[in-house]
Amino acid sequence: MAAFLQLDQVSKAFGAVTVADALSFDVPSGEALGVIGPNGAGKTSMFNLITGTLSPTSGRILFDGQDVTRSSAAKRCRAGMARSFQVPQPFSGMTVFENAMIAATQAGGMHGRTAEQFCLEVLDQTELLDRANTLAGGLTLLGRKRLELTRALCARPKLLMLDEIAGGLTDAECGALIQTIRDIHARGVTIIWIEHVVHALLAVVDRLIVIDFGRKIAEGAPRAIMESPEVQEIYLGIEADA
Amino acid sequence: MEWVNVVVQGTLLGGLYALFAAGLSLIFGVMRLVNIAHGDLIVLGAYLGLSVTTVLGLHPLLALILVVPVMAGFGYVLQRGILNQTLGKDILPPLLVTFGLSVIIQNTLLETYSADPQKMNAGALETASVSAGGLSVGLLPLLTFGTAIAVIATLQWIFYRTALGRAFRATSDNPEIAQLMGLNRRHIFGLAMALALGVTAIAGIMLGIRTSFDPSIGGGRLIFGFEAVIIGGLGNLWGTLAGGVILGVAQTIGAKIDPGWQLLAGHLAFLIILALRPNGLFPRIDG
């Protein structure tokens, strides 16, 4: 059976620095996959490779039955990928609502009132509705992160890729975020989620992969992975020493 | 033989274009600034040379001793006073400010020197020539070409062998981190512009000896310099010389076919290279 997303020996190097080293894994349709690994391990680069912001030095990427290795970011988005950026990339000169509208009309394929209504719903869900008329450049970091999620949701993707959206949230906010992502997952959307806030991740994902030095070093059921000695060692220095 | 002569003349003409291009390339290399007023600054250099030769009665080449430092000083002040304020992520401010500068320089020259074409008198140098193997080559074009090689070799030396060049490269690589090395970016950029306008002054005087000039020709000189830079490949000084030569040869070949085609042939050569090799013929290889 063909996977919904498949990475086949994907590598990317900048000079002597390798950010992806023969990465291979499959994501079946409807799965929620968690990605962990230390800072600088190549997690965001992996997203860039999947979404087409970076193009791989070698290897292939298949999405929804198509080889998208050489497709542009825009084309992959229209094929059903949407992502949030770890370092938020808002359209700063436009309002929060307009940011959402761009995603809904360009990537989500909606028009007019339908698009407007959908954006309002998503903004309500991500708790940005009261900031709808604020210029995106004036949001706090937290607000920008929420805007990243908002835009990704407004794109109505088949594959939703989230890059560290839970950092800095209070417990209540984090709980609401988990519920939001569970709801999206329940609708059948495939999710890949990079996150440092491990308890949030574990509350949602079906499976976990661990990345370090651009390599996949572990893959499997979330709890088992978290308890494995190599993860304890490389990822959570504190526990390993304690 | 006739065609060999055409190619030789074109090659030597390319030396002049490389001089036009060197300053442009230098400024872009250090601060990613594209100076639309570059052509007008070349013409300004020519006019300053003209004033020095007429007022002091100096030979145009001796005028360099005065004009080069004056232009360099002007460059430093210009950079620190105006252009530094335009640098940033947005490409619009430097473009529009240098465009405004171009209009100001052009019209100031017009106001000061009138629209009449002028020329510098270099005496015997203008007509002297050397003959070899059946070819007669003008001494002045030869001197211009030699100057271009010397200028580029000097710039290359400054860039890769001196502390100033190291500061240029570091600031160009990463202006923010370069500051942590104690480098004042504004001062470094000022020095880069000073150096660029020093070269521009040489280009202006070589131009002024070779042909007649008037305040309106700056745009054309900018374009020749720009074409040489793109043909040669961004950030490659020797490539710029090659770009100038290719442009010069294309022009003389065009002129040989039909005098009206000289400039058109140069532009077409540029567009063809842009279509086939968008990064130029000798792009700098970086990691």
Added chain:
Amino acid sequence: MNLSDYHVTRTSPAARVAALLGALILIVLIAAPWWAGRADMRLMGELFLYLALASLWNLMAGYAGLVSVGQQAYVGFGGYMLFALTIFGGLHPLGAIALAGALGALIAVPVALLIFRLRGAYFAIGTWVIAEVFRLSFAQVSALGGGSGSSLPVGIVRSLAASRSGREHLSYWLALGSAVLVIAAVYLFLRSRNGLALTAIRDNELAAGSLGIDIWRTKFIVYVVTAALTAMIGALIFLQKLRISPDAAFSVNDWTAFVIFIVVIGGIGTIEGPIIGTLIFFLLRETLADLGTIYLIVLGTVAIVIMLKAPTGLWGLIRSRFDIELFPLRFRVKPSSPSTKG
């Protein structure tokens, strides 16, 4: 919290007042032949054509990030097409103007394919090279007078309207119509889905690309459409001038420098900016015209000072002060019933 408490609107009281005032002004302007003198009408006609050029350049530079210093290529091309199509093609001048636009779009396609390989400032100079190629090429066409140019034959001029005043009225209305058409087109485009995409690209290309916006294609379309409309304006300009030469047709000062100054002074990246900029440009020109070249030095200085001290131009200053839009592009989310919230 109920979503039906909110609605989305793209208009405002200020915009409604502006629309009403705009309509009134337009009626007064249409009626100019009945109240304005011949010289005033000529001046206003020129003003409208500059307004159209400035609005188009602003769409390219201010929204698509395509800073061209070579739009004279299309002004001159349109002018020459008018002459060629009427003299050799026997077309009516109005038909020739329309066809000049279509041909402008056609020639812009290969040009864009070439110069889109250049980035940022190099793109700008690349457009200038193209304009030079156009100028030198048309200078080689001896049928159109080569380097010295040619005049529009009297018969063709007469075919517009029999009387001189009829022709003057018509060319005034054409200029006014083209300015209105261009501004309306820019406004409607920016309000559209594609316009939103264009604004998104201007703000953040990385994010725009990953939201499915085809950046290259969007910019390409803007370039080609702008070229077509600029060529039509060029044809109109030379229909008024009745004489064309390569140097006049492809003048970087007349068709690009002034246009850039207009947009910068008025406010780049806004629809209102070019309108204010055009008014100020003509005001300066009419008051300082006697100064000759000094006037251009003043203009260049004003543009530099504005770019450095107030990069959003005069309209930017006004807008940041009063938060108004005369051409409403912004979406605003409003509570439907203000009483429900404190």
Added chain:
Amino acid sequence: MPDPLLSLCGLDAFYGDFQALYGVDLQVAQGEVLAIIGANGAGKTTLMRSISSLTRNRAEMVRYRGENIGALRADEVAARGIALVPEGRQLFPSLSVEENLIIGGQIGRKGPWSLPAIYTLFPILQERRHQQSTSLSGGQQQMVAIGRALMANPNLILFDEISLGLAPIIIKDIYAALPGIIGEGMSALIVEQDITKALAVSSRFYCLQEGRVSLEGASATVAREEISRAYFGVA
């Protein structure tokens, strides 16, 4: 307590409209090694940028050796003896390894560090000295970045995430070299995501959370739960 070498007094920092630091107070004594910990986005890097004036402040917000330096340019701060090893190394790609080191010493401050001293510390750099800095491995690049900062002979050296993206064995090597680097009298501020490492090399620590200091204390005695609470907000 004698006058601290560096003190931050109510330091605020902004990126555009966004406030990254809120009234941070912090002192570094002469010869002290301080750790800064905190989650991603807590403001650690901003703190480093503010001290080195890459983000400008009000003059009195940063006080160094009795002088208000908050409003100085970054090059002026560097000249006073504060050096930064930036996150992600940020070497100059068009400079060779040796040139990267030389330019670090361009300020011309006197002290124990010179090219030979750096080459003694990291012998591999001498072998590679004519190579482009981008051709080195991540760990070697980090050595160049550290060497480049040391060449300025600073009184205060700032390390921003020096183990980021490096293999554990290399991180171990670099940390093994740290005591030799932070020698007599030199003070250091270490930002590190590996809390254990950061606490092990420092005498005191500050924990940042959403731009504010949420905890400070002695590195040796702090309880894990306390850090965890300060780190994530609510445990």
